[in-house]
Amino acid sequence: MSVALPLPPGSAIGILGGGQLGRMLALAAARLGFDVVVLEREADSPAGRVAVKLIVGDYTDEAALAELAAATSLVTYEFENVPSAAVDWLVTHGIEVAPGARALAVAQDRFEEKTFLNAHGVPTVAFAAANTPDEAVAAVTALGAPALMKTRREGYDGKGQRWIEHAPDAAAAFAELGGVPVIVEAAADFVRELSIIAARGRDGATAVYPLAENHHERGILRRSIAPAQVSQATADQAERIAARVLAGLDYVGVIGIELFEMADGRLLVNEFAPRVHNTGHWTQDGCEVDQFEQHIRAVAGWPLGPTKAIAQVEMLNLLGEEADAWAKYAAEPETRLHLYGKRGARPGRKMGHLNRVKPL
């Protein structure tokens, strides 16, 4: 039994993961008349609290998956580390999962990801895989120090990676990262970090939002400025990259692609996330159809919406206790607040974000 597309309003959409991205996807889906069913490990989660139904369980728990499959025939996700076993189970049981298994498989392994990108004519930094301490040292030697060592799988917001200043240090770093397969990346001497949020519908139509300029602190996104000030050539280059990635993955949904802008104007892809993306939060107040509605439209087989900017936005993440200043931000006329309803403001935890809006 397969899902009838386009999915009519009143239908239920399943979301794997109950964090803030799931919450904002759920709110966008509700606006279009959909019900949302969330599968999440925690009983109390940002997305679970706005869903018609919350299934608490592990993503590979077959009873939980069966409960999800009974409630909906279309499932998406809010994080890229969805176990492939979960997707396989759902697909085997006739559930449509978007973006699909291929996008997840490629995105879950940093070596596969960069290999895929290069194979589709999308430039990245030079890189090499390493499965042993000796291979790690050899990789850094070949690429030149300093180089960045990352676990091939898992890790986010700067976790699971080490800078290697001297090739012989690579052996110890390999051990520190758990002795698991790693990728070693040449240092990118970039001048700016940019990103592009793009979408592809079930009919193959694509849409891209204007670029965002991103600033990280300690590996965590701090702020985005969008639309970024870029040349037309840079915008065209980013759009070509997005088109290649989307087509190469036969993608359905919204994708976030992080870019390094080099001094010579070239764009290299740092990584992509097969989901809505923190650097796309500006679209909530800067575009008529934001990345969350766009993702729901795409996976539901609806036509994509417009992506042009209608305002200039500075997006600021509220980390940990920063969100306690909500009353100050609420009083700023130019500031739109988006809070996730998370319990417990651990340092560095993303508690909300704000979009400071001004006319273009």
Next chain:
Amino acid sequence: MSVALPLPPGSAIGILGGGQLGRMLALAAARLGFDVVVLEREADSPAGRVAVKLIVGDYTDEAALAELAAATSLVTYEFENVPSAAVDWLVTHGIEVAPGARALAVAQDRFEEKTFLNAHGVPTVAFAAANTPDEAVAAVTALGAPALMKTRREGYDGKGQRWIEHAPDAAAAFAELGGVPVIVEAAADFVRELSIIAARGRDGATAVYPLAENHHERGILRRSIAPAQVSQATADQAERIAARVLAGLDYVGVIGIELFEMADGRLLVNEFAPRVHNTGHWTQDGCEVDQFEQHIRAVAGWPLGPTKAIAQVEMLNLLGEEADAWAKYAAEPETRLHLYGKRGARPGRKMGHLNRVKPL
């Protein structure tokens, strides 16, 4: 025990009523980090499906009210016919209810409403109360036919009212309306129907949105154009009316005030609704802070947000089977769809609305 204001994100807000207005209030509250608890008679409702908790029960069921009071200390509502017994019970048990009992009491009785308006210097059509067939005939005779007879309480979207073409017919019409107390209103020879959405915070600060021009069909709102083309004098007049109504009710929250624009430029108030209002749906895509977030801000004791228009909007209600054309509307780049997830498209039932947006 009273609620601490301003209400911090992460707190729960209670909503009486589970319809589309409750749903859109719930989505706005969620965006600001609040949880929403809905009390509603139906087990399956638009707002209930996006709430963290749905309490199914009658509004005067004390067990249901006690469950609501256990979950939240701040309650608002999405319809003006909330039984006063429900509000009294909640207030007695230390729950803050906004907008308050006075606004509800005045709004629930069309005679009290117009009496209140005139007493606060706000003009209306001439009117009279009638409790018997004879009084009804006398009222029409005094006001002049044709006149409009309405039940003093209940009734919406044109239900519970009759046009009286000849004074003697008033006796039969009185009986047709159930023999209950009525108000008889002189015909308003208006050139346009306008409305103003206004808000008042707990600190007494007020904010008004630009006027909307409204078109009804068979007593049901069909479309609104906003900002309406009006003179500065008309806008000022509407703003003064809103200020008087808000202050006179010591109001907290968003209010919708329906206006008749007369040939001589005077504005008469037709009625007001102590809640978010269908003629304010354009603000979702025409303003930075829409009427739903504004209402949540006001009742939660937050500062009010900006109300200026950032786009020109035509709002169209989707009634009954009209919502079946969602795929057509979804493909229009200028159209933002808002669907309520209602089961069953009875003729005339509000299933959703769309905002057609263009630059100012």
